[in-house]
Structure formats: structure tokens, C-alpha cells
Amino acid sequence: MKLSEQIISTAKETISNEAEAIANLKNFIDEEFAKAVEIIYHSQGRVVVTGIGKSAIIANKIVATLNSTGTPSIFMHAADAIHGDLGIVQDNDVVICISKSGNSPEIKVLVPLIKNFNNTLIGLTANKESFLGKEADYVLNCYVEKEACPNNLAPTTSTTAQMVIGDALAVCLLNLKGFSSKDFAKYHPGGSLGKKLYLRVSDITAQNMKPEVTPETDVASALVEISEKMLGVTAVIDNDKIIGIITDGDIRRMLKDHTDITGLKAKDIMSRNPKTVDQDTLAVEALEIIEKNQISQLLAVENGIYAGVVHLHNLIREGIL
Template sequence: MIDIAKKVLQVEADAVLALVDRLDGAFTRAVEMILACQGRVVITGMGKSGLICQKVAATMASTGTPALFLHPAEGIHGDLGMLMKGDVVVAVSNSGETEEISRILPVIKRMGLPLIAMSGNSQSVLARAGDVFLDISVKEEACPLNLAPTASTTATLAMGDALAVALLVQRGFQEEDFALFHPGGALGKRLLLRVEDLMHGGEDIPMVEETTPLKEALFEITSKKLGITGVGDGNVGLVGVFTDGDLRRSMEGGLDHLDRPIAEVMSRHPKRILRTNLAAKALQKMEEHSITSLFVFESDTARTPVGIIHLHDLLKAGVV
């Protein structure tokens, strides 16, 4: 069984590598054709090729190239209404003679839509109809009967990915763009969520004045449930912070510290973050300074915090 599996992987790997030497001006024209497209990329294929087409359409759509899958059998029964002026069609058939594909070609031509043909047969009906022909032929299928689409579908998928990635690069598609189409994924959360989306504001900000006795400041820490309080000066703004870690260290000297002003035991120069910064930047800063909270400000020069963000907020949002 291991030998069979190795043979399958080798045949399919060879099929993909064979595509490398076939890339030429036709591939470049296909990319340019899609870049000039004013509509969508409509990808169509039947059977196993159709399944591959669905994946290629999904990859393009998620990387900045509007694309959809058209089932050719449904197409000849009304779904050709999906096509519109400005679209580019990518038709896939290993034989190039698939009946359902052949039957929709006249409509594509009648509408004047550019056609990119992907086939394993350069003399086929599909190949001759295409404005651009991409050769996806394979020497053999991985199936020992040389019947089940295996290496051919792998090669088709690889060529589709090559188109999608070439388009991605040409469009200057960035992580931020990718995140817009993946708001539910981890990357989307890292690149879309901002500090202001997760911070605690208003009355939820733990704050005491610097003259406040330590024992009173503890009530603020406990009631706001963030393990920290900011220390403010009415004239200057935030001048320090006091955390539950600071409390443990101060208690090492005895309970008499509880009546001292918090200004005597607080940590000065608290770390800060802007409300418009990405939540991922807040996480980076917390990790850099080994802290769990950051006070949030409107600008670099502002002294009064507009919020506070805790590591737990980032965890709950899936940023971590």
C-alpha cells in the first residue's frame, strides 16, 4: 500500500512539475485578460473538473479577483443567465470535448466574452474555441487503470492556483485586503479589530487620584475586575498605574502600607496604546513588556485615557 501511495504522489508531482516548462506568453495573456476584466471571472467545468473549478473560483474570490462557478449542465438549462457583459470565462475540460462545455461555447462567443480554455488536448473543440489556451495535459493518471481523473485534476488545480496567485501579486493584494474577505478567521481578527473595538471605556476605566490611600485603591481594582488601576493627577492626566502585582510586592513590607498614598507605591510611566491601533499591536506591546493591560489614548499627546484594554479582551476576541 505504501508503494502504491508513493507511486500516486510521484505521478501527480511529475504532472505539476511538467506545467512549469509550459508556462509561456499564453499564461501572461490569460492573466492580463483577467486583470482587464470589468466583470467577474466565471469558471466552468463538468464532473471532477467542475469540483476543481469551484476551488479555483473560491481562491480567486478570496484573493481580490471576483469569481464564481458556473455548472455547465445547469448552464444549458438557464444558468447561463449568470453571464454578463464584461465577464471573462475560464472553461476547463481535460478532454476538451465535454458535451456540456461544448454546448455553452456558442453562447459565450455570441456574448463576446473572452474565453480562457484549460484542457489537456490542444486540438480539442475547447482549445480551438479559446482566445487563450492553457495546456494542462498529463503524461499519465495516477490511477493504475489510467481512467480516474487524478494527476489531471491535480495539474488543473495547480494551474488555477498559479493564475490566482499571479493575479494576487499583480493587484498588489496585501494581508489587510485578505482579512477583509475573511472577517471570521484568525487573520481577519488580527488585521481588522482595533483597540477601540475591545477596550473598556467610561465608568469601566479603573482610576484613582494619586492622593488616594492604597486600601481605597484596592476597592477600585477589585470592582473593575481588571487587576489594575490608573493613577491620575487632575491637572496632568495619567501619571502611574498600580497592579495586583504591585500590591503583592508592597505587602512584603507589612500591612502598614495600606494607609500610604498610592502615589508612593505606584509604577510611573505606564505603557499606552492609541484607540485606533490594531488590537494585534496591543498584544505585541503587552508581550514585549510582560504586562496584561494597556491604557488607551486618543492621540500620542493626550494624557487622559479614554479606555483600557486587557489581555483577556484579546483572548476572548480571538486575537491571540
């Protein structure tokens, strides 16, 4: 077998093994899982997620997911906890302790300390009969038959299972809280994801110049307006209302049909009933209109009055596309 074939085969086998193990997790979602979700949902404190080794890395990811979906959470390293960081845990906090074996030395030291504080302890483990499994108030079972590692040693499938259970927990809480896309935007203001959730047409038009002519404007002047405003388009306005649009395409068609443009007015070459979008519309929705109609620009309106132009290039520059 060629080296490339061996690599491809190993990769596919790894994915298949992990996919099978993840699908099997559905069998462990039970009343205890539901009770754990309810405890967190009704808690007046935060969720403190702890673990050691690879489980600590997964704990950090679960904390990030919970925070981003409206459940205040904080990470506490299990080793650091028993050397001073246990003060992170406050009276009303719920603690999730992650450990595949549930029997590591740090976990055995940490668990009784948390129990002494009378905090609710949720164990996320692959071994319900472990020390963690028996001491936790609620157990989230993330058992996997074997690791994807051929030696069944390196945490691979087991850490994936931990993360999936964490995601299931977060999504259940999200649904219970009625967490909406607007809520999501508050926690994700940066990057393209955030912009898709909060950037509006008015934010785009504010960056652009506002090309406009009247129906009686001569074509030469309309060409100058299009060129100077650098959006490849101008609105045709009559009594503050949009009655048409002149695009680069309209100009090309005009030049094809007329060798002499003397006497031509904007109203003679404009396209009527142009597509428009309200200023308060999300930019990502404006993109949908542009793509659906296979156009490059949209005219924006506010209370029916022309407000500016949204160009496809604006949306690309903002990372919406």
C-alpha cells in the same frame, strides 16, 4: 508491513507525487498565461468559471478565491449552462472553462455557445490538443503526468493542479490591482481572519470598564478599583496623563515587602512608564506588543489621554490569538 505503516507510506507517496506535479507547473507559466491575466485585469465584466464533475468543484473554489481578492466572479455549472443557465454570461464577462481532458461532451457543446457570444474564453486543461485547448482564446496548461490514485483514474493530482493554477491567477490579479490588507478586510469581515484585519484597540476598550486612580489614592482603594473593574490592573492618572500602572504583580510584591499597608499610596507601589498603545492600533498589533513584553494588559491612549485597558483575555475571546 503493518497496516499503520502501509497507510503512512501511501499517504507520503501521495503527497510526494502531488508535490512533484505541482512544482512542474512552473514550466507551463508562459506568455499565454500572462495574456490571460491581462485580459481579466482589463475586463469590464466578471469572471465566469465553469466546469463539470470534480472540475466544477475546483471552479467553485477558484470563484471564491477571486471574489475574496477583488476580482468579481461567478460559478456556472457546465451541464446546467446548456440547459438554461447560459444566461449567466454577460457581454463583458471572461469565461474560464476547466476540464482535464478538454473533450467531455458537455464541454464540446458549451464551448461553441460561448464563442458565439464573443466572450473571451480561457481554457484550463491538461490537454492543449483537446477540443477545449484548440477552441479557447487562451490556454492555461495544468498537465500532470499521472494521478495520485494508484489506478491513475480518480481526479487527485489533476484537480490539485487546477486549483494551484487558479491560485496563481488570483494572486497575479491581486498584485496588479494593488489589493491591500484593508481591501482584504472589506471582503472578510467575519471570523478571526476578518477581526485581525479590522478590529482595533478602541473596539476592545469600549467593552471594558476603565480602572483608574490618582497618585494619592490609598492602596486599599486602589485594590478595590482593581477588583471592581475586573481587569487585574489600574492606571495611575495625574492631570489626564498616565504616570504609572498597578497590576496584580505589583500587589503581590507590595504584600511581600509590607505587612502593614496603612499610609501607602498608589504612587508608592505603581510601576512607572507602562506600555501603552494607541486607540486606533489594530488589535493584532496590540497582541504583538503584549507577547513581546510578556505582559497581560496594555493601557490604551487617545491623543495622549488615557482611554482604557486591553487585556490578553479580550484578544483571546475575540479569536485574535
